[in-house]
Amino acid sequence: MKKYFLIVLACSLAVLACDNGVKEVNIESDVYHQTMDKLSEIIVHDIFSPPVASRIYAYPSIAMYEVLAQNNPSYNPLAGQLTELTPIPRPTEEISYELAALEAFIKIGTALIFSEADMDAYREELYKELKKGVNKQYFEASLAYGGQVAKHILEWADGDMYKQTRTYPKFTVTNDPTRWQPTPPGYFEAIEPHWTKIRPFAIDSSTQFVPERPTAFNMEKNSPFYKEVMEVYEVGKNLSQEQKEIASFWDCNPYVMNVTGHVMAATKKITPGGHWIGIVKIACKKAETDPMKTAEAYALTSIALADGFISCWDEKFRSNLIRPETVINKYIDEEWVPLLQTPPFPEYTSGHSVISNAAATALTSIFGDNFSFRDDTEVKYGLTVREFDSFFDASEEAAISRLYGGIHYMPAIENGVTQGRKLGDYVVDKLKLRNEALAENNE
Structure with missing residues (x-):
């Protein structure tokens, strides 16, 4: 009888274990890459501008990193390092940190886009497999x-002035021949003229990395500006x-207006920041990074991108310099058309360069210099x-692609490179993601 009871008990426990399942969720870095790809796909579909897209990438990436860093002593939290970010709550139950990080990413990404139903459907299908x-x-x-973490990060995001800038007045275009004017074929109004008001992530302010002044407008032959235009x-x-x-x-124009006769059609493409987020994925897959290092790469790169846009847009609407297309059509050749469609905002400095x-x-701070790679980010386009x-x-x-595209004068490109590298160096030096002492012991 006792033997029979033990057999029945063992069978009951086995059934119970089967019903309850294992306390392990198999989430590899590929799941994070796939989810980031989905977010990029929706950003393209919803036609977010490059600055706004950088914000959408940053907050979910930071949340993913913060969750995983809770369970990895070799990494430091970003709370206390990023402007006004306080520590995320700690779990009160046994959890999968990898799954929680994924959920925080998805929740925040969904809150920041328009096509929420698309992300909800993706989440439902993904979790159907993960929960088995x-x-x-x-x-x-x-x-x-x-x-919980998503709620915490979204409350932090609410304080970054994004919602307030939605209500600010549009940019005023003047008749000043030196200042930016809308360009063909869409003649769109200036994008995000108040982006300088957005709270930075790591840099001290939007004015921390103000570049050299652009060349003074002067269309007299042999003047420095005239030579830049002619170049x-x-x-x-x-x-x-x-x-x-x-x-x-490298065009990465999220909304290109194609005009043929009286027919106008739009082409959607990935943003410049989205292209670099794609490069993060390429680097991680080549280096075979684990989820923690994958989250580190996405977080640090997205912060650098987001602060880069804040810094660049601050200068764009300070100098408010006219685009090459407008100058060339007025003074040099009214039939000239640049290879690429001119984006709708002032010229200096080059956003791509920054x-x-x-x-x-x-x-480079994560994967090192001389890290070769094949960039297939634009194949789908x-x-x-x-x-x-x-x-x-x-x-x-x-x-330099922006010179070839007819989008920028050389000073915007060269000084933009300097601006971007100074800002990137500052972000990398300021943010201590790795706990170096513990990291060395664990390697």
């Missing part, structure tokens, strides 16, 4: 904790096939794969 064979209480507790004009008329490919590869070099600095010997190699090509 997993203890229900453990799974739900992990999601609940991720939700854009001549380069644009004599582009090699390679230069055209480079310009198109944010690409800030991102390259962040990535009909472009080719390009190969680079390092992140700075890519950032320099991104910068």
Whole structure:
């Protein structure tokens, strides 16, 4: 009888264990990459501007990092290092930190986009697979904790002045011939003229990295500005096939207006920041990073990108310099059209130059210099794969691509590179993500 009872008890426990499932959720870095790809896809669909997109990437990435850092003593939290970010709550139950980090990312990303239903459907399908064979209480507790962290980060995000700037007046265009004017074919109003009011993440203020002054407007022949204008004009008329490919590869214009006769159609593409988020994925997959290091790469790069846009946009609307297309059409050649469509905001400095070099600095600090990679980020938009010997190699090509595209004068490119690298160095030096002493002992 006793033997029979033990057999029945053992069978009952086995059934109970099967019902409850295991307390382990198999989440590898690929799940984080897949989810980031989904967020990028929705950002493209919803046509967020480059500065706004950088904000959407930053907050979920920071949340993901903060959750995983709670369970990894080799990493320091960003709370207390980023402006006004306080420590996230700690879990009160046994949880999967990897799942909680994923949930926090998804919750925040969903709150910051328009197409919430698309992300909700993605989440439902993803969790249907992840929850198989997993203890229900453990799974739900992990999601609940991720939700708590998301709430904490979203409350922090609410204080960054984004909502307030939605109500600010539009940018005023003047008749001053030296100042920015809307450009064809859409003649769109200036994008995010008040982005300088957005609270920075790591830099002290939007004015911390003010670049050199742009060349004074002067269309007299042989003046420095005239020579800069003519450089854009001549380069644009004599582009090699390679230069055209480079310009198109780094275009990253989220909304290109295509005009054929009386027919107008829009083409949606990834933003410049989204391109660099794609490079984060490429680097992580090549280096085979674990979830913690993957989160580190996304967080540090997205912070550098977001602060890069704040710094660059501060200068754009301070100098308010006219674009090459407007100047060339008025003074040089009314028929000239740049290879790329001119983005709707002032010229100086080059956003591509600033944010690409800030991102390259962040990535180099994690993966090292001379980290070669094949960039296939733009393949889904009909472009080719390009190969680079390092992140700075890519950032320099991104910068010069704006000359080839007819978008910028050279000072905006060169001084933008300097601005971006100074900002990137500051972000990397300020944010101590790694607990170096513990990291060395664990390696």
